[in-house]
Amino acid sequence: MSTAASVSTRRPAAASRLLMSGNEAVARAVWEAGARVAAAYPGTPSTEILEALATYPDIYSEWSVNEKVxxxxxxxxxxxxxxxxxxxxHVGMNVASDALMTMTLTxxxxxxxxxxxxxxxxxSSQNEQDSRFWGRFAHVPLLEPADSQEAHAFTLAAFALSERFEVxxxxxLTTRICHVKGLVTVGERSEPAVAGFRKDVGRWVMVPxxxxxxxxxxxxxxxxxxxxAETSELNCTEMGSDRRVGFITSGPAYMHVRESFPAAPVFKLGFSYPLPFARLRAFAxxxxxxxxVEEVEPLIESELKAQGIAVIGKDILPLxxxxxxxxxxxxxxRLLGEPEPPAAPTPALPVFPRPPTMCVACPHLGVYYTLSQLRNVTISGDIGCYTLGFGQPWNALDACISMGASMGMxxxxxxxxxxxEQGQKIVAVIGxxxxxxxxxxxLLDIVYNRGNVTVLLLDNRAVGMTGGQDNPGSGRDIHGEDAPRVDFVRLVKALGVRDERxxxxxxxxxxxxxxxxxxETKIPEPSVIITSQPCVLIKDYHALKPYTVIEDKCTGCGNCVDVGCPAIHVTRRDRVRKASGREVDLAFVRIESAACTGCGxxxxxxxxxxxxxxxxxxxPIKIVRTS
Structure with missing residues (x-):
């Protein structure tokens, strides 16, 4: 059972219980804590926190242009x-860390x-970094809830801890916390006093x-x-009857330990940095x-070993x-020399593989189809739905590292x-x-340093990859209200790209x-091509009349398949020999008219x-049914 019930959360007597994800529980607690300002940049698995917060009154919420802001x-x-x-x-803190590493001083x-x-x-990420490092690096406390109830309670506790130590x-959180739902006991909003800003250059102006x-x-x-941390109720000991192996763990890994070994002693870290070494030593x-048991780096393990506490960790568990x-x-x-439990049975019928693809009528489909027609081109990609351009049928993306990296690369x-490679064309793709x-x-760096790069700026008026959130290019704020919309043509010209490019x-x-x-790829200077069509999943998109295939006219050329639209289905494949003796593959198709939006x-x-x-x-349309 979660220990969150023992944590003081200032709940009123007439509290109610709601089924909430960890993200929703955090948002509720931020509101209950009396927070007045909340800001974020969308990124899975954290996106829904601010989306939920934006529905509460009495709090200013914004989608910022990036995590640092x-x-x-x-x-x-x-x-x-x-x-x-x-x-x-997690990768957002890499962007925001410049601010973090100084606010830990102020x-x-x-x-x-x-x-x-x-x-x-x-x-849904390009790496699996462990954000617990930031607590150590920045010298700030770090809390780790294990379920939705603790996500709520620990958020309230975090505000109290922050004000107590002015830090x-x-x-x-992890994906397991963010997206799994559980019953959460919630309260009402408090209204803490606001002190106001007090000028103090010795504190707020961080010169050396x-x-x-x-x-x-x-x-x-x-x-x-x-x-x-040594006295915090967020850290607790559960002494079991089988003391051959005791576990030190935190976050959702605690749930896995408790499920796997219900009789084992467990030290559960909720306030996981700084570590309570005295209590951990007594437990050991x-x-x-x-x-x-920690996900994913051996941070606790290494720190305990440095204290002379004998522990086992990543030598028997994966990294x-x-x-x-x-x-x-x-x-x-294996550690105890016991027979291993039988592996879970493999399903008799494996699930048919369904690689991720772009949506029906996605405006990026035509971009990658077009890029696939070019020769002698190297394509530097970026983070977004359009990262999928690396796969079939386009094979039109050669590199993707991090947000915004397409330009520098x-x-x-x-x-x-x-x-x-002097004749090679360089194209950067970015949303x-x-x-x-x-x-x-x-882009400013490309212009300033006279790069021979053609930039494809894919404007679909949404943060499509994380669910279609608004941004300064959509003309709406987080509440769907009208907001100033960036003019990308004027913006890139202001960054120095010549008008004709x-x-x-x-x-x-x-x-x-x-x-x-x-x-543009023939011109040896920076150029920008802006493609402008709304994401098909947002209200700006308006579907047109769908299309179908006249079976008798389809020659099986398969050109439409190369566009990559999921509404196009191959019904039959043939291999024929041409008069020249060359064999060619034919792909006869149909269009799922119910899915087609008529993009053309x-x-x-x-x-x-x-x-x-x-x-x-x-x-009448002949419906072809395939097994």
């Missing part, structure tokens, strides 16, 4: 004495809680001399935090062996992925090319929100897009003109 907004509110909140996924006035959601298991507090004076205060605060002395019972039980059985590919997040600086193209007009790409992308490459609107046929 969101943390600075939250810090400004905390400097003014208001409780504030910031949320991001401290805060109003409570400031930073939720960082780690994607353990790489469900930002990190709330470390001022920062030097704040360093001893930071280390003194950390010593006091260590003492607080009561067990024959101690195994540290990546969730530590589920299927992982824990065999590992502990493209310039490096240009400047670092070999003599044999509208990613461009505003971290791509503008890269900036083109605004309809993403569905494939001939125009192909011609523009061919022309498949019309352009269709050689026999076999694709028509459903209502233009003189006879």
């Amino acid at each position: 969101s943390l600075e907004v939250a810090l400004g509110a905390a400097m003014a004495g208001s409780r504030s909140f910031c949320a991001m996924k 401290g805060v006035v109003g409570g400031l809680v930073i939720a960082i959601a780690d994607d353990v298991g790489l469900s 930002p507090v990190i709330l470390r 001399s001022a920062a030097g004076r704040r360093l001893p205060l930071m280390f003194e605060r950390e010593r006091n935090l260590r003492s607080a 002395e009561q067990c024959e062996r101690i195994v540290v 990546s992925g969730e530590l589920s019972p299927q992982i824990l039980k065999p590992a502990i059985a 493209a310039l490096g590919l240009d400047k670092g090319r070999s003599d044999a 509208d929100s990613t461009f505003l997040h971290m791509g503008m600086q890269g 900036v083109h605004l193209v309809n993403a569905y007009e494939l001939p125009v897009l192909l011609r523009t790409l061919r022309e 992308l498949c019309l352009k490459p269709c050689a026999p003109d076999a694709i028509v609107h459903v209502d233009t046929l003189a006879m």
Whole structure:
């Protein structure tokens, strides 16, 4: 059972219970804590925290252009004495860390809680970094809930801890916490007093001399935090009857341990940095062996070993992925020299593989189809739905590292090319929100350093990958209200791209897009092609009449299949021999008219003109059923 019930959360007597995800529970607690400002940049698995917060009254919420700005907004509110909140996924703190590493010196006035959601298991991220490092690196406390109830309770506790020690507090979540639902006892909103901003250049102006004076205060605060961790109710011991192996764990890994070994002693860390070494040492002395179960890096294990406490950890457990019972039980059985439990039975009928793809009528489909027609091109990609362009049928993406990196990588590919690659074309692909997040600086660098790069700026008016959230390019704020909309043409020109090298193209007009790409990649200077069509999942998109295939006219050329639209289905494949003796593969298709939105992308490459609107046929559509 979760220990959250023992945590004081200032709930009123007439509290109610709601079924909530961890993200929703955190949002509720931020509101209950009386926070006045909340900011974030969307990123799975943290996105829903701010989306839920935006539905509560009495709190200002915003989608910021990136995580660094969101943390600075939250810090400004905390400097003014208001409780504030910031949320991001794990890689977002890489962007925000510049601000974090100095605010740990200034401290805060109003409570400031930073939720960082780690994607353990790489469900939707390019890496699996462990955000617990930030607590150590920045010398700030770190709390780790294990379920939705604790996500709520620990958020409230984090605000109290932040104000007690005048320090930002990190709330470390994982996908397992963010998206799994449970019953949560909730309360009502409190209204803490707001002190207001008090000028103090020795604290708020971090020139070297001022920062030097704040360093001893930071280390003194950390010593006091260590003492607080020793007595915190967020850390608890559960002594079981089978003391052959005791476990030290935190976060959702606690749930896996408790499920796997219900009779084993467990030290559950909720306040996991600084570590309560005295309590952990006393716990270890009561067990024959101690195994540290942590996701994903051996942080606790290493720190305990440095204290001379004998523990076992990553020498028997994996360094990546969730530590589920299927992982824990065999590992502990091997440690004890016992037979390993039988593996879970394999399904008799494996699930048919369904690789991720773009949506029906996605405006990025035509972009990647067009890129796949080019030769001698290196394509530097970025983070977004359009990252899927690396796969079939396009195979039109050669690199993707991090948000905004397409620009810098493209310039490096240009400047670092070999003599044999001088005829190679360099194209950078980036989405509208990613461009505003971290791509503008890269384009400025390309212009300033005279890079020979063609940039494809894909404007679909949404943060499509995380659910269609709004951004400064959509013309709406987080509440759906009208907001100033960025003019990308004027913006890229302001960054120095010459007027004649900036083109605004309809993403569905494939001939125009192909011609523009061919022309611009021949020009040895920076150019930008902006494709403008809304994401098909947002209200700005308006579907047209769907299309169908005239079976008798379809020659099996398969050109429409290369567009990659999921509404196009191959019904039959044949291999025929041409008069020249060359064998060719034919793919006869149908269009799922119920899914088709009439974008017309498949019309352009269709050689026999076999694709028509459903209502233009003189006879009823023949429905082809496939098993």
